[in-house]
Amino acid sequence: MVESQLSSKYISKDRLETLVDGIFAIAMTLLVFDLPIPHFNNPLTNIAFQNSVYSLLPIFVSLVLSFILLAVFWSIHRRIFIQIRVTNSILLWITIIWLLFIVLVPFTSILDGMYGPEFILARVIFNVNMIGIALFLFLNCYYVSRSDLIYEKADRTKLKSSERSSLLFIVIAVIALLISFITAQWSLIYLLIIPLELLIDKL
Helix, strand or coil: CCHHHCCCCCEEHHHHHHHHHHHHHHHHHHHHHCCCCCCCCCCCCHHHHHHHHHHCHHHHHHHHHHHHHHHHHHHHHHHHHCCECEECHHHHHHHHHHHHHHHCHHHHHHHHHHHCCCCHHHHHHHHHHHHHHHHHHHHHHHHHHCCCCECCCCCHHHHHHHHHHHHHHHHHHHHHHHHHHHCHHHHHHHHCHHHHHHHHHHC
16 A cells, blocks of 8 residues: 555555564574584593583683674664665665675574684675675665655654765774684674774774
8 A cells, every 4th residue: 555655666664664573583583593502422431521611612602792782783774774765776776785785694604613713714704795785784774764765754863974984994894804814813893893892882
């Protein structure tokens, strides 16, 4: 009913928001499903159990960081979409390609958690995934702020703030990628600047 009242040039934003929320919910849930449970062939001892749990720590850290980053990216996207009244095919496909990188997060996260500390390629793949998310989030915000899709009374200051944040995220992700070639252990820590920057921006 809503879509039939729109010009053929525009699309109701409700279905796109529903798709985004659903994919984020699935991606964030799949993260915990990728956390392996230790299995023991030999008689279980306290030391063996502790060592197995400790061995999961890199995977757990990667999953927690991925969950936090997904929450940050969803929050910024929600902040952008609050300002728009409708969408169109261009914004639709920018968002869909962005969601492609989102659904890859559970895979790249577990890959990084299992092999990232030792193999650079695993951490590079994870950081490239983050660059893709940050890049298309920036394109999303950049296009919206310069389109006729927003409300007349939209808060352009918030849109500009979201645009700056997403641009900064690209820079952070690229730096994290470069650091992974030098010292893979520290590249993920650098990505923590992303949620910290969003927190500071809201203060």
